Amino acid sequence: xxxxxxxxxxxxxxxxxxxxxxxxxxxxxxxxxxxxxxxxxxxxxxxxxxxxxxxxxxxxxxxxxxxxxxxxxxxxxxxxxxxxxxxxxxxxxxxxxxxxxxxxxxxxxxxxxxxxxxxxxxxxxxxxxxxxxxxxxxxxxxxxxxxxxxxxxxxxxxxxxxxxxxxxxxxxxxxxxxxxxxxxxxxxxxxxxxxxxxxxxxxxxxxxxxxxxxxxxxxxxxxxxxxxxxxxxxxxxxxxxxxxxxxxxxxxxxxxxxxxxxxxxxxxxxxxxxxxxxxxxxxxxxxxxxxxxxxx
Numbered sequence: 702x703x704x705x706x707x708x709x710x711x712x713x714x715x716x717x718x719x720x721x722x723x724x725x726x727x728x729x730x731x732x733x734x735x736x737x738x739x740x741x742x743x744x745x746x747x748x749x750x751x752x753x754x755x756x757x758x759x760x761x762x763x764x765x766x767x768x769x770x771x772x773x774x775x776x777x778x779x780x781x782x783x784x785x786x787x788x789x790x791x792x793x794x795x796x797x798x799x800x801x802x803x804x805x806x807x808x809x810x811x812x813x814x815x816x817x818x819x820x821x822x823x824x825x826x827x828x829x830x831x832x833x834x835x836x837x838x839x840x841x842x843x844x845x846x847x848x849x850x851x852x853x854x855x856x857x858x859x860x861x862x863x864x865x866x867x868x869x870x871x872x873x874x875x876x877x878x879x880x881x882x883x884x885x886x887x888x889x890x891x892x893x894x895x896x897x898x899x900x901x902x903x904x905x906x907x908x909x910x911x912x913x914x915x916x917x918x919x920x921x922x923x924x925x926x927x928x929x930x931x932x933x934x935x936x937x938x939x940x941x942x943x944x945x946x947x948x949x950x951x952x953x954x955x956x957x958x959x960x961x962x963x964x965x966x967x968x969x970x971x972x973x974x975x976x977x978x979x980x981x982x983x984x985x986x987x988x989x990x991x992x993x994x995x996x997x
Contacts, residue, residue: 743796
C-alpha cells in the first residue's frame with residue numbers, strides 16, 4: 702500500500718523514527734485500509750520525548766504493546782452520545798491511545814462514583830509534558846493534548862492538525878479549528894469546550910468528597926449547550942483539511958473535558974483495553990501534590 706500524506710505527516714507507512722532520547726524497542730506504527738475500515742497496528746512506544754517512567758508519582762515503566770485498532774471509514778452518528786466508560790477513546794497517529802478519564806476513585810472507593818481527573822486537578826498522577834502517563838500494564842497513553850506529537854506534526858497554531866482517530870471512526874484534531882466551520886478560508890481559532898465547573902459545594906455526604914467543585918473530580922463539571930464552540934462530545938460538524946466536504950470531528954481542548962468522555966458514533970470493540978500481564982501486580986499512580994520531572 703502506498704503511504705498517505707496527511708497534514709504533512711507520513712501515516713500510511715511504518716513509523717520507525719526514534720525519539721531524541723532512544724527508547725527500546727523503537728516506536729512502530731502502520732496505518733492502512735482494509736475494506737471499509739482503517740487499521741492501526743502499533744507497539745505503543747512513543748516517538749517523542751516522554752517523562753521519567755517509572756517515577757515517584759507513576760511507578761510503571763513504558764512497555765511495548767501489540768495494538769490492532771480498527772475504525773470505520775464510513776462513520777455514522779448514533780442516535781445519542783455514547784459514554785466511553787473505561788475504553789480507549791481513540792488512537793493517535795503514532796499509535797498511542799487516548800484515554801479520557803481515570804479509574805482512580807475518591808478514597809479508592811469505586812462505589813463512590815467520584816473519579817479523579819488526571820489533568821487539572823490537585824492530584825499528581827505523574828503526567829508528563831505530553832499530558833500522558835503509564836498504566837500498570839506498561840501502556841503509555843494520552844489524557845490531553847499530545848504536545849510531543851503535535852510538535853512533530855508541525856505545531857497547531859498555523860493549521861488544523863489531525864492527531865488521530867476516535868474509536869467510532871471520526872477524526873480527532875488538536876485544539877485549533879476554523880472560525881467558520883463551513884469556510885476553510887476563515888481564520889483559525891482555539892476551540893472552547895462547553896463544559897464548566899459546577900457552582901457551589903459538592904453534596905454533603907460520607908460517601909463522597911466535600912468542599913467546593915474545584916475540578917479535582919470528573920463529576921465537578923457540567924455541560925452547558927452553547928457555552929463554547931463544541932457540543933457535549935467536544936466536537937462539531939464542519940470542514941477540515943482532510944475532509945473538505947465536511948464531517949463530524951472531535952477536538953482535544955485545553956480545558957475540561959480535554960478528550961471527550963462520549964462518542965458521537967458507534968465505537969469499535971478493538972478499543973477495549975488490554976489487561977495487565979499475567980502474574981503481575983498492578984502499581985497504581987500515587988495521588989499527591991507537587992511537580993513532576995517532565996523530561997527523561
